[in-house]
Amino acid sequence: MEFTSPTGRERYDAFVAVASSAVVGLDFDGTLAPIVDDPADARIHPEAASVLTELADAVRAVTVITGRPARQALALGDLDEVGNALGDSGKELYLFGQYGNERWSSTSRRIVSPRPPRGLASYLGALPSLLRRLDAADAFVEEKGLAVAVHTRRVPDPAGTFERLLPELEKLAGDAGLVVEPGRQVIEARAPGMDKGQVVRTLVEELSAGGFLFAGDDLGDMEAFEAVAALREEGLPTLLVCSGSDEQPALAAHADLVVDGPEGVLDFLRTLTSDARSG
Incomplete structure (x- = not known):
């Protein structure tokens, strides 16, 4: 793990201390799934399902927030199966598709979606x-x-x-x-009016989150980073993780921690799970 500063390490420790009441938000492409030439060929990392299932046992909730349509993310990520595994342990998986315009959870099993925007x-x-x-x-x-x-x-x-x-x-x-x-x-x-930052704020309010972590890789995650930074200013323990790449370095400057792509994200989540359980 490469913390961007001593403050990053301090924020990690503060987040671990409240992990049982915290929410972990994760982008899909570039964070849980490697970037590929054809979006239809993308698949979640083969070890992601087991990592997310273990993580969910140590935190308040796990959510995937993606620009992909929710139905597509469910299929490409085998998230139905992850949701089943979480349900067996009394936890719930949340999925927000199309930057938050679509919503699904492993409890409701139904995608809630608005009409297509005018224009x-x-x-x-x-x-x-x-x-x-x-x-x-x-x-x-x-x-x-x-x-x-x-x-x-x-x-x-x-x-x-x-x-x-x-x-x-x-x-x-x-x-x-x-x-x-x-x-x-x-x-x-x-359509305007919805972004990943709004999803972050919604989850914190609905779940009474005691902390929030967001991991992303691209400019579409910037609103989520900004929302998490604002929550930090309000006193909430937070952590920002960048799934780094040479192709898109923009988020790295705003992150507390930079890891090496989806492999690095999963390694980090394993460490977080272990630290939260032993904390």
Whole structure:
């Protein structure tokens, strides 16, 4: 584990002390699942299910907060099975999909979701001609139901195409009443008013959390980091963990702890579980 400062170590110790009443929030892609060229090929790390099950026994709750549709995250992460295992020990797994617009728990087993936002259909309809005009016709367009993501990972110049597309897609989204969420070679358009930070605040209130830890890897996790930092200012024991990568270093400067991708996240969670049980 690489703490960013002595303060990071102190925050870890403070979080461990309240772990039994704390919530652990985890991003999916890049945090629990390795990043892959095709989003449909992503799978949760094979050891994640057992790690999450052990972790849940040491904390108040475990939640996955992702930009993916909830149904997709459930399938790619075998989270139904994780939820079953947690249920046997009297715990509950929470899943928030599409940045919090969808909600599922291992108790309710039902995805609660709003209607698609106004403007999404017009945005989607305008995309093909815009991508052709910007020489990005090969970019992969992912329709998520409540959002549309444009992936540049599989085009010949992913970074250059991303930079070329971002301002144009921001304008197109703004005209349609949507907001843009840039990520690791992906640009997503969705409705305003919900983000991972709002999910963090909701969980703290609903679960009367005695502490909060969030682990993420990408710009889409920044709102969650900011919400956790604000809770820290209010006196709540918190910890911010960055699943580090050369591709997206932005979160590292805001984290208390930087680990090496999903493998590092799981190693950290094992240590946290052990320390919380023996504390």
